[in-house]
Amino acid sequence: MQDQTTPKRPYHHGSLKEALVAAGIDILDTRGLEALSLRAIAAHVGVSHTAPKNHFGSLKGLLTAIAAEGFRRHTEFMKFGAEDSPKSRQIAAMQGYIRFAATHPHLFRLMFSPALCAYDDPELKAAAGESYAVLAGIAKGLDWDKSSAPDAGRRAELLMWSVVHGYAMLHLSGSAQGTGPVLNIADIIPDFGYLPQTHSPATVT
Amino acid sequence: MQDQTTPKRPYHHGSLKEALVAAGIDILDTRGLEALSLRAIAAHVGVSHTAPKNHFGSLKGLLTAIAAEGFRRHTEFMKFGAEDSPKSRQIAAMQGYIRFAATHPHLFRLMFSPALCAYDDPELKAAAGESYAVLAGIAKGLDWDKSSAPDAGRRAELLMWSVVHGYAMLHLSGSAQGTGPVLNIADIIPDFGYLPQTHSPATVT
DNA sequence: CTCCAATGTTTCCACTGGAAATATAGATAC
DNA sequence: GTATCTATATTTCCAGTGGAAACATTGGAG
CATH class of the missing domain: 1.10.357.10 (Tetracycline Repressor, domain 2)
Incomplete structure (x- = not known):
């Protein structure tokens, strides 16, 4: 029942990988390729800019997954x-x-x-x-x-x-x-x- | 006869504009698009990284001239x-x-x-x-x-x-x-x- | 000769991606 | 149940980027 606990974002996102890819595509469609920074994607998901490293290694890895x-x-x-x-x-x-x-x-x-x-x-x-x-x-x-x-x-x-x-x-x-x-x-x-x-x-x- | 004065680079380059474009193409051919930074181009000519601004306004202006x-x-x-x-x-x-x-x-x-x-x-x-x-x-x-x-x-x-x-x-x-x-x-x-x-x-x- | 405008430099700033150490939490072993 | 282990995420740093602003240097126009 941790759903009751006020909108407290859990420490672990659960499906960060998919969320990051989706966020990347969203940024691309709304703000363009220039705005597609590692920090922007992370912020869009509400996560620190180093979190993606666990799943994709580097920015290039994340961009590759988005592609x-x-x-x-x-x-x-x-x-x-x-x-x-x-x-x-x-x-x-x-x-x-x-x-x-x-x-x-x-x-x-x-x-x-x-x-x-x-x-x-x-x-x-x-x-x-x-x-x-x-x-x-x-x-x-x-x-x-x-x-x-x-x-x-x-x-x-x-x-x-x-x-x-x-x-x-x-x-x-x-x-x-x-x-x-x-x-x-x-x-x-x-x-x-x-x-x-x-x-x-x-x-x- | 200021040619006699030891290899002292003059304060004013003389043809910075052309030199910067040439340097940019040189970097592109040898080190690729990723290495093409404003500072890299300026350094290649032996000039501070803010010098190009006088001629091209911004990095984009310089890249446009190179293109x-x-x-x-x-x-x-x-x-x-x-x-x-x-x-x-x-x-x-x-x-x-x-x-x-x-x-x-x-x-x-x-x-x-x-x-x-x-x-x-x-x-x-x-x-x-x-x-x-x-x-x-x-x-x-x-x-x-x-x-x-x-x-x-x-x-x-x-x-x-x-x-x-x-x-x-x-x-x-x-x-x-x-x-x-x-x-x-x-x-x-x-x-x-x-x-x-x-x-x-x-x-x- | 003096001043001016063009050209470069220095020094700052916000931002970027990545490295390293640390914190948190879900899973497993006992 | 509890202790530990590992995956996940954060914090704090760092070097590098392009640009803004103030300053320095120089060639040329009056």
């Missing part, structure tokens, strides 16, 4: 709205990719910042790998690479990934400004122009 | 090795883009980090604009966008830029690892497979 969670959500975005046809899955994945980047720009940037994340971390590796697998799996059924090269499959994967990733990055860095918030992949991949738009809740600010 | 210089060199890379045909210019530009990113990975990253650069700076705007103009000018003669949409030209530009930028970024973040240092654009754009390779001095480490 891993980002890749999981990223994967969800790409699966959203896909029907059971190759074309539908492709559109959903490419638009989901861009939509995620527009919805969580700072988290997205963190996920692709080698200075901030440790890409050899097993958890991050797994999450990022699964995210890539979604695109790679879809690229299989495409005819983008009409050559009969032995690695035609890998070429198609890379091309698809490069297009969508580059487009997302350019928008984030403001370089594609003036083109408006073109979130519909059909706007840059002409072949898809005939397809219905499958926008979902999130929109760029 | 602008980066865009100028970036443009040079894209022009290198181009003969007087649309196809040749296209290959040269796309390979130059990727080759620059591989040669100056940290500088390239800085150039596309909105957290570090002020994209509303006129000098940076001009340099980045000229860099984009090279790709855009080339995209005009392409048939990538076969649709007869009114903005077909802009679509071709964006597509070309996205592919090459995304490909460069993915390699930098290590995500395209396992595919090897594929610097030849022909490896991902099948249409170009028949063209001669136009590699130049720089190679990825």
